[in-house]
Amino acid sequence: MFRALPVIALRTFESSARHLSFKLAAEELAVTPGAVSHQVRTLEEWLGVALFDRLPRGVRLTPKGEKLFHSLHSALADLAQVTSSLREVPVAGRLTVTTPSSFAALWLVPRLDRFYARHPEVNLRLDTSTTAVDLQQDASVDVAIRYGGGPYPDLYSPGGMVETFGVYGAPGRVEELMEQAAPSLISVHWNKSTLYRDSWRAWCEAAGKDWLPALALREYAEEMYALQAAIAGQGLVMASSILVADTEQRGLLKAARPDLQIAGGTYTVLCVPGRERHPPVQAFFDWLRGEWEATAP
Known part of the structure; x- marks a missing residue:
């Protein structure tokens, strides 16, 4: 059933689509940009569709490329979570959270000592830039806390604070x-x-x-x-x-x-569907629910 799947090409495509760059994908995979381009071209020929639009400066996903990326990224995230759970020793993880700066300074940071006490294995990094991150395209960010209730039809949310x-x-x-x-x-x-x-x-x-x-x-x-x-x-x-x-x-x-x-409004917590099962993200969501319940009026 899976014998015909071009696994290496699929993994190469996922990295290229996440970075929107063959060069950055090559650095991540420790291969040459030419090798990345070859694997992507092989996958396109196998599927019979174009996955990227080649631009003068970089690449852009086609609609079919976006569809494949979203499905493939979620599947790989699930696989990473399952393999990590099978290890005898918990795997330390990096967690990147993007959030409005005032929410970070006035609500989140004063409570993070309780998160670190429960999950010392997680290395949490806060991104408080004013530019909204596209979670579907930037896989370096795990969780977004946004002001506003959405809707966010393409993202998973465990809830929010009103x-x-x-x-x-x-x-x-x-x-x-x-x-x-x-x-x-x-x-x-x-x-x-x-x-x-x-x-x-x-x-x-x-x-x-x-x-x-x-x-x-x-x-x-x-x-x-x-x-x-x-x-x-x-x-x-x-x-x-x-x-x-x-x-x-x-x-x-x-x-x-x-x-x-x-x-007022709502601070909504979001991630790409499937990433909520990644251990650091799951730990963060579980901790947030406890903090919401403790501070709810």
Whole structure:
């Protein structure tokens, strides 16, 4: 049944498709770029279809090439997981997680010591670049934590964390600021996003505060900076319940109206289907579920 499968050519294709480069695939497989090109051409001839478009600078998967890559990558990931599970000694693994920088700094990193304590064999690397990673194409990234509920039809998700928005201030100033007719208001502004401004409007309306639009918001590009400004007593901040949780628990910020929360978004955890069975990814997902349950309101 499997005797006719060109196993070497398939493995070479998977590496080439993952890197979108014959040169990088050759480095990974310790062969020459010419050998990689030959194996890919052999596979294309065997299938009778083109798997790559050859461009002046690099290669691009054809629709049939993308279909084969997704299936082949998942199958190889399953095979790697099974062979690792058969070893008597657990195999240490590298785990790369891409996440928004504020989520990493304010929620994930403060909790990672508990992950390391449970899984010292896993070497976890955080990628907080602002460019969204295409998990289907970049196999160097195992897990993505993205802001927004999707949909993500081509990816696997074990779940996510739903936030709400509230107003917070330094404990020594929050009551004073709430009584002012025009307190300083601190917010976050993302490119082309009105999420925080809309949350301020909704909160002020629900609280019966006539603070907008007369006042200009003091806006920051990252949540961590907005929280620091509020901790320093510079005003009231609109903050995500997820991102402010540790700061509030340490007594650095206090909710102005604990009873008043505005609906927010979701931090969704994702990976390529099949990779959730890879031991480091499975360990990370299991740990995340425990942290979600422990911090859920």
